[in-house]
Amino acid sequence: MLPPIGPYSIALPVAALLMASRVASAATLPASAAPGAEARVDQARRAYAASCAMCHGDRGEGLVAPAIRPLPVTLAEARAIVRAGRGEMPAIPSAQLSDPVLSLILADLANSE
Ligand code: HEC
Numbered sequence: 001m002l003p004p005i006g007p008y009s010i011a012l013p014v015a016a017l018l019m020a021s022r023v024a025s026a027a028t029l030p031a032s033a034a035p036g037a038e039a040r041v042d043q044a045r046r047a048y049a050a051s052c053a054m055c056h057g058d059r060g061e062g063l064v065a066p067a068i069r070p071l072p073v074t075l076a077e078a079r080a081i082v083r084a085g086r087g088e089m090p091a092i093p094s095a096q097l098s099d100p101v102l103s104l105i106l107a108d109l110a111n112s113e
Helices: 011-027 037-051 075-084 099-110
Strands: none
Touching: 037 099, 075 099
8 A cells, every 4th residue: 555645755764764773772872860951951862863853853943744843732742643643753652762751852842942
């Protein structure tokens, strides 16, 4: 079954491959014990780079997917989109991206331009 031809239909499979190849490095990110604000931003950005950047751009400025910095939806909506997927965005399960790390990513996207 072929998806309809859309703006993302060529770039997305490429991005999905990139994502798959980066899952291994994302899994080895150190889980900081009690991170301070700076460490949280650092961890959020590294996790973003591993899980979101290949579609949404290095800083969330948009690439093959829409810009998400600053976050255009509420934190709860963003969490639901990441977990369930939407349109051509695949769902990202907690086995691949933990809830606490997803929270760090979304807080960083919401709190910066
Ligand atoms: C494989 C590519 C891909 C990856 C990886 C990806 N996204 Fe997306 N994302 C998309 C696409 C495509 C859309 C547009 C979906 C639609 O509405 O059709 C989208 C939409 C969104 C939206 C809604 C934007 C809006 O304007 O309403 C949010 C929020 C979002 N993504 C967050 C994330 C976060 C956070 C990550 C990383 C944890 C991530 N995405 C990873 C492709 C991706």
